[in-house]
Amino acid sequence: MNEVTLVATAAMGLESIVAGEVKQLGYEVEVENGKVIFNAPLSAIPRCNLWLRTADRLKIVVGKFPAKSFDELFESVKALPWEKYIDEDGQFPVTGKSVKSKLYSVPDCQRITKKAIAERLMLKYGMASNMPETGSLYKVEVALLKDEAVLTIDTSGAGLHKRGYRAGQGEAPLKETLAAALVLLTNWRPDDPLLDPFCGSGTIPIEAALIGQNIAPGFNREFVSEDWEFIKDKYWERAFEEAEDKADYDQKLEIYGSDIDHNAVQIANKNATEAGLGDLISWKQLQVKDLRIHKENGYLIGNPPYGERIGDKNKVAGIYEELGSIMKNHPSWSVYILTAFEKFESKYGKQATKKRKLFNGFIQTNYYQYFGKKSFS
Incomplete structure (x- = not known):
């Protein structure tokens, strides 16, 4: 796997600003409400997490498909290549949301998605029992909008507004x-x-x-994807070196x-x-x-x-x-x-x-x- 589809989420009204930042990093973008979507090499995950000043989070898009029934959701989730991302001992909690979709029960969507991912990984890793989930963290989201499901994995961990410098805050701090x-x-x-x-x-x-x-802005904090095996350490090392080289102290x-x-x-x-x-x-x-x-x-x-x-x-x-x-x-x-x-x-x-x-x-x-x-x- 050399390239991934990424989505940088954005607060309403800031999509064009986030898109401009992604373009400055060298990637072509598509802008939708609340998000900026782009294809990029794996090295973009460390770079974007470190450099995006106005995005909320950076996520990998694992798959997108129509889902009008729970059976359709289960089979489509199971067909996605989760083993490319999640280690055999990886933790993969599932969050969800549903807007204007037949599958309106978010807890059921989360449960079915979790089960489908587990079955796929157990099959690929040759496991007879449940996965241990003692390793690195992969936060999965199943988001349904008008009967279309999008499955993502969060690469940031804490939101990108968490720069790591806030020792204290006032009554109504600005993000x-x-x-x-x-x-x-x-x-x-x-x-x-x-x-x-x-x-x-x-x-x-x-x-x-x-x-x-x-x-x-992310130079003094940690990211959940720093622990992921499929993102080579050299990508993170190069991204931090680039950040250090470009800083004009x-x-x-x-x-x-x-x-x-x-x-x-x-x-x-x-x-x-x-x-x-x-x-x-x-x-x-x-x-x-x-x-x-x-x-x-x-x-x-x-x-x-x-x-x-x-x-x-x-x-x-x-x-x-x-x-x-x-x-x-x-x-x-x-x-x-x-x-x-x-x-x-x-x-x-x-x-x-x-x-x-x-x-x-x-x-x-x-x-x-x-x-x-x-x-x-």
Whole structure:
């Protein structure tokens, strides 16, 4: 087996960003709702797990087929070449989901899939009794949509947003994958100043620093597929070597994070240190009204409070007004704000150049984008 079909799952609204990342790694893609599909050599599994900043997970597609009955599901699952992936002592728990399909009982689909895989592997490995399942972990998913089943194996383990640097978090932490997307959706370059005045636990500045120095986001964590025999150790070794070679630790950065909450700033500082970026980001406890900007041609990227709780809307509206009042005096700066606050533009005092619908968890938000007029003085 030299090539596999892979799927990088993505949060709604981020599919094109994930697709762009996969293309940058050298693979041709197809984009569907919530996922990016591509064929690639086995070496792509370590590379994509290490480098994808905005994808949720990376999975191998083992097979796809119509399934309108449990017998059809069983026989089709059993016909797939599971022995190419799962060792004779491998653990293979099965999760499932079903949408608009005749086979709507997910527990039954999981049970039948598990039994079919076990029978296939017992036959191929010459076993008379149940498989021991004491070895490496292979998390299988059976997903049915409109009577079509897709069988996948997760290669990531913990979600790709788990970078390994979060020593602590604030009240409503921004997911690392979304934070990276917010940066990638701008045209910020490492030579430009970058500021997050609502930094919370520091996710946006930290992700920006990783991007700025071209550090692979998965460099300091482990992946479940590192233990798989069919992915040769040399592929993982080469992927880590590539990540080390491409990192630009000498790139100077001017990144600032501030927040009204002193504890949040302390957590942000700890997280940056854990990520190995302690000296690259400047942190400060600061209210928005006290924000002072002394540089030209910078980028402000923020995920401010949304004012969702009763009594908070007026306070949040005031923060947006203060921010708009300050930034109108800095036309060379580009401003990017993620919020669910419906009247953001009127409070900020200016209509966005562009806005994009994104989901922060289950909250529908808009990403308001104001492009700065570059100063060349």
